[in-house]
Amino acid sequence: METNTRDTPDLGQVAAGMARLAAGVDDARLEDPTPCPRYAVRELLAHVVGLSSAFRDAARKDSGPATNTDPGTVKWVLDDDWRTRLPRLLDELVAAWRAPGAWEGDTQAGGITFPAAIAGRVALNELLVHGWDLARATGQEYAPDEASLEVSYALMAPSADDPARGGMFGPVVAVAESAPLLDRVVGLSGRRPDWTARGA
Numbered sequence: 179m180e181t182n183t184r185d186t187p188d189l190g191q192v193a194a195g196m197a198r199l200a201a202g203v204d205d206a207r208l209e210d211p212t213p214c215p216r217y218a219v220r221e222l223l224a225h226v227v228g229l230s231s232a233f234r235d236a237a238r239k240d241s242g243p244a245t246n247t248d249p250g251t252v253k254w255v256l257d258d259d260w261r262t263r264l265p266r267l268l269d270e271l272v273a274a275w276r277a278p279g280a281w282e283g284d285t286q287a288g289g290i291t292f293p294a295a296i297a298g299r300v301a302l303n304e305l306l307v308h309g310w311d312l313a314r315a316t317g318q319e320y321a322p323d324e325a326s327l328e329v330s331y332a333l334m335a336p337s338a339d340d341p342a343r344g345g346m347f348g349p350v351v352a353v354a355e356s357a358p359l360l361d362r363v364v365g366l367s368g369r370r371p372d373w374t375a376r377g378a
Contacts, residue, residue: 187298189275191323192305193268196226199312199320200264208256212315213373214308217254219315223264224254226308230267233301236287236294237274245286271301296333303330307367310360314373320360327359334366 200223208220217225232244257263274280275298285294287301306322307330313320334347348368353361361371 186281187302187326187329189272189298189302189305192302192309192326193272195320195322196305196309196312197265197268199309199316199318200226200261202318203312203316207316210315211375213311213369217311219312220256221254222308222311222315223260224256225249226305226312227256227260227264227267228252228254229301229304229308230264230271232287233297233304234267234271234274236285236297236301237271237277237280239283239285239294241286246289248289268305275301299329299333302326303333306330307363307369310364310369315375317375322360324359327363330363331359331366334363 203219203223208218208223210219212219212222214222228244228249232247232249235242235244281295281298283294284291285297286292287297306326309322310320312318337347347366351365351368351370353365353371355362357365357371364371
């Protein structure tokens with residue numbers, strides 16, 4: 179496996195974590211709430227399927243419906259084949275961002291054109307944060323690697339005080355600087371680190 183560095187982060191660890199969590203979801207939990215207020219587990223998984231496809235194509239510079247659609251306008255529906263489709267998409271996503279040139283130039287995702295170097299970090303962050311969402315919603319353990327956490331933190335921290343930071347993240351939840359890095363990342367994403375399904 180390639181080294182996960184700040185220059186060219188590798189998505190392998192967070193993708194493997196997402197695949198493990200998804201495999202641990204019982205069908206009986208699909209309607210359970212998640213830390214994303216608009217999503218039950220079912221919609222969260224459908225969103226992960228969609229973002230995996232979109233950011234795979236973004237790495238390939240393959241513009242089309244997957245990359246030029248605003249995710250906020252999509253009604254996420256989980257297809258019956260998600261248990262086989264999601265692991266395959268995650269593998270393709272990782273491979274796409276490991277390909278020569280993936281991190282160079284501009285690309286498109288979510289209907290926005292921006293540097294591929296940022297798009298790859300957004301993809302990593304989406305998997306990491308939604309991995310936390312899925313773990314919390316389904317009662318699974320979650321411990322993403324430190325290098326990926328550092329990438330997510332560096333991506334989100336600069337916009338923490340920006341009221342115009344958009345709909346990608348909710349309002350920042352204050353978390354102590356002494357808290358674990360995962361909790362600080364979760365707070366920057368607009369989630370409460372102590373969220374539980376019981377309190378949803």
